[in-house]
Each structure stands twice: as C-alpha cells, then as structure tokens.
Amino acid sequence: MPIQRPRASLLLLGVFAGASAACGPKPSTTPLGLGPLALAEQASLAQRKPAAARPHSAARAASAPAAPIALATKSNDDDDSATEHDASSEKPSAESKSKAKAAPAFAGLFAGKDVAIFRISGMPERQELDDKARIRVESESATQLRVVLINSEDGSDLCELSAEVQGSAATIDGGQPCFSSEGEGAIHAELTSGTVVLNGDRLSMDAEGSLSVAVGDDELDGDLSYSFKGKRQ
Numbered sequence: 546m547p548i549q550r551p552r553a554s555l556l557l558l559g560v561f562a563g564a565s566a567a568c569g570p571k572p573s574t575t576p577l578g579l580g581p582l583a584l585a586e587q588a589s590l591a592q593r594k595p596a597a598a599r600p601h602s603a604a605r606a607a608s609a610p611a612a613p614i615a616l617a618t619k620s621n622d623d624d625d626s627a628t629e630h631d632a633s634s635e636k637p638s639a640e641s642k643s644k645a646k647a648a649p650a651f652a653g654l655f656a657g658k659d660v661a662i663f664r665i666s667g668m669p670e671r672q673e674l675d676d677k678a679r680i681r682v683e684s685e686s687a688t689q690l691r692v693v694l695i696n697s698e699d700g701s702d703l704c705e706l707s708a709e710v711q712g713s714a715a716t717i718d719g720g721q722p723c724f725s726s727e728g729e730g731a732i733h734a735e736l737t738s739g740t741v742v743l744n745g746d747r748l749s750m751d752a753e754g755s756l757s758v759a760v761g762d763d764e765l766d767g768d769l770s771y772s773f774k775g776k777r778q
Contacts, residue, residue: 649713651741652684655748657775661724663732665758665767678773680750682741690715692741692750694723694773708741715741717752724756724769733757734769746777 659678663671675697683691688710694703704723708715717739724734739752750773758765 649743650684651682651690651710651715651743651748653682654778655680655682655775656778657748657773659750659771659773659775662770663756663767664769665756665765667765668758668767678775680748680773680775682748690741692717706736706739708739713743717741723754724771731759733759736771739771747775748777749774 656677656679658674658676660675661673663673665671677697679695679697681693681695683693685691685707690708690710692706692708692715694706695701696703704721704725706717706721706723708717717736719737720735722733722735724732726732734754734756736752736754739750741748741750750771752771754769754771756767756769758767
C-alpha cells in the first residue's frame with residue numbers, strides 16, 4: 546500500500562528550496578577559464594606536436610645538403626679525370642721528345658775486330674780473323690744508313706751495305722753483294738740478313754749470307770757468317 550507523504554512536509558521543502566536559491570550567488574557571465582586538468586592536457590599536446598614534427602624537419606635538414614655534396618664530389622671527379630686526361634695527352638709528346646733526343650748517331654768510323662766464316666760444301670770450314678777491322682757508317686737520312694766494310698790491307702772499301710734504322714739498331718737489306726773476289730777460285734757472296742747495333746760509342750754487326758765458289762768447271766755453293774765489334778774513333 547503506498548505511503549502518503551504529508552502535504553505540510555512538501556510545502557516546507559518547496560519554501561526551503563526557494564530560499565536557498567534566493568540567498569545563493571548569482572551565476573557569473575564571465576568564463577571561468579580552463580581547469581588544471583585541461584591545462585595539463587594542452588601542455589602535453591604542445592610537447593607531443595613539436596616532437597612529432599621534429600624528425601620530419603631533421604630529415605629534411607639532413608637530406609638538403611646531400612645534393613651539394615654529390616655535386617662537389619662529381620666536380621672533384623671531373624677535375625681529376627680532366628687532370629689525368631691532360632697528363633695522358635702530354636705523356637706521348639714528352640716521350641717522343643725524349644726518344645728524339647736519345648736517337649743514336651750512327652755516323653762515324655769504328656775500329657775493332659771481326660771474323661768471317663766461310664762454309665763450302667765438300668771443303669773444310671775457313672775462318673778469317675782481323676784485329677784491325679774497320680767499319681764506316683754514313684747517314685743517308687733519318688732512317689737510312691750506308692755501312693761500309695773497309696779492307697784492312699789497303700784501306701779500300703770492301704763492300705757497301707744499305708740498312709734501315711730502327712731505334713738503336715739498323716737492319717741490313719738482304720741480297721747485297723759482299724766478300725766477292727775475282728780470278729781463280731773467285732767467290733761470289735751476298736748477305737741475306739744482318740743487324741748493326743749501336744750502344745754508346747760501341748758498334749757491333751752480325752750478318753749471314755750465301756756464297757758460291759768457282760772451282761775449275763764446277764761451282765760449289767755454301768754460306769757465310771760475319772761478326773764485328775768495334776769502338777768509335
């Protein structure tokens with residue numbers, strides 16, 4: 546069964562509530578501002594936002610100088626390659642000048658010893674030694690020489706040989722007659738190969754050739770070797 550609240554009690558509660566409202570302060574129209582918790586939350590957000598933005602800025606700052614550094618490195622590489630190119634382009638000219646200055650002067654008279662060896666089929670080997678041998682070298686051009694073997698008995702020219710200069714050596718042209726003689730037992734000989742080498746003031750010559758000897762009605766074939774070593778006079 547519901548309890549019936551007395552009417553007098555309800556009236557007293559209404560009077561008390563009205564009195565309390567009349568005696569209390571009026572509501573303020575001025576904003577009270579942010580509370581301590583709201584301020585702390587805003588401070589926390591303010592600290593987190595720069596922290597989040599800072600790595601992005603740092604990344605941009607770190608990446609920004611990369612282009613100038615790469616350009617500088619490329620520029621240095623280009624300078625080095627240009628320097629190497631200049632050095633390589635200058636080297637051949639320097640070497641050619643050095644070779645030109647070091648080109649040997651063959652021309653002159655050289656005295657020393659020589660040996661000529663004659664080998665004829667059916668006959669014993671024959672050697673002719675000369676400790677007063679002389680060779681005269683004449684320059685016909687920058688690449689051509691005339692090599693003259695001198696007869697030590699009378700000073701006449703025994704034979705003249707043309708040779709092509711190749712640095713400090715000269716190659717004797719093949720098929721040139723030398724050591725030929727007349728009369729009985731005449732020898733017809735020609736050089737097939739040979740080299741003349743100049744080393745300072747010393748000259749050496751080595752040559753090979755073929756020969757034939759007339760003996761009566763017969764003609765015998767053979768070969769010869771010649772070697773000379775001498776010093777400029």
